[in-house]
Amino acid sequence: MKILLSGEGPTDLGVCRNAQGRCDGAEFKRGPMTQLLIQLLEPLIHYSLDDYPDSFAYVSETALSAQTKATPARLQPARGKKKGAETSYFYSNATTLGRMAVDLAVDVGDSVLAVFFRDSDGTRSSHAGRWQDQWQSVCDGFKRSGFEHGVPMLPKPKSEAWLLCVAGVNPGGDCSALEELSGNDNAPHSAKSQLDAMLGQHHSAEELSDWLKEHPADVDHINTMPSFKAFHQALTSAVEKMHP
Template sequence: MHEENCPYIAVLFRDGDGSRSKDEWQEKWDSIVRGFALEDFNFGVPMVPRPKSEAWLLQAHMNQENPSETYETRTGNRASSFDMKAQLELLIEGHPSREYLVQLIDEGTISPKNISAQCSSFRTFRDALVHALTEALQGN
């Protein structure tokens, strides 16, 4: 598990998609945790945005205007009147390329602080990542 005595961390991403159900989100999270455990991999981190990753990006923007609103409780269904992918494309005036999203992060437009204020799924991911990093650096 260590290459050149350097531990590594794996992040497994999966959208929560479609459901506002906390139980369904928890089942997806737990499934990823169990998968890492089955492989005896101690530094695995689930990343399961609720309902999908666009909610986190929209939340980062929205918190600047209305910090009490949350996208996390909305549907992830593409057929809904509020399709998050379409809303994100509208907000950033086009398809969000990786390069452009990195630019928004570098500028501070997208900030983990803005996302974590309202998104429990992001806070859960962040806490798991910090825990894995701490464990890896301590050599456990």
């Protein structure tokens, strides 16, 4: 199985070591969200992808957007006028990632799982359905591409909130309130600043990945966050379709 990832940078899914927008295998430096993904996949596929770096391929947000813009107009996904620019962005880029995944499956002669990561970055003033609009746009984009094994990974408000739950905020209890934190890193009590405080100091992306290896996520606990639960369910469903 090959996993095609698209994220925002080193502190989420990771980054290319070759300073390019696309890479795979040893050229891909895994971030904390990829480490979390590895943990979630292990009970589903019955082995750890930690031992198989060649399983990963990565395309950055910038490279994916450039590929979307370079797509011939006749293949550009159309979005209804009622849909805003933001949801069109999620839709069109998920469509492109899905098409890349279809091509990759042919190239490698194996099944491919695609994960589309973006922080939802909501604030208290964001409209109530903003995250759901983003989620549905990614799902619709994958569907438009004809790719069946695409998974949206949209932390609310951002990945640091998920990591706060893993770190033990409200241990054994409900972490859903963390989704109400500001997605603005400069805001008081932001998810990022609270994670730094929880861990005692600021951690680099590499340090967070190492920390996750030593502190595996309690899935039942983090599933109390609706954005994580939706991702986990979509991931499980996609893997089950690939390996019925």
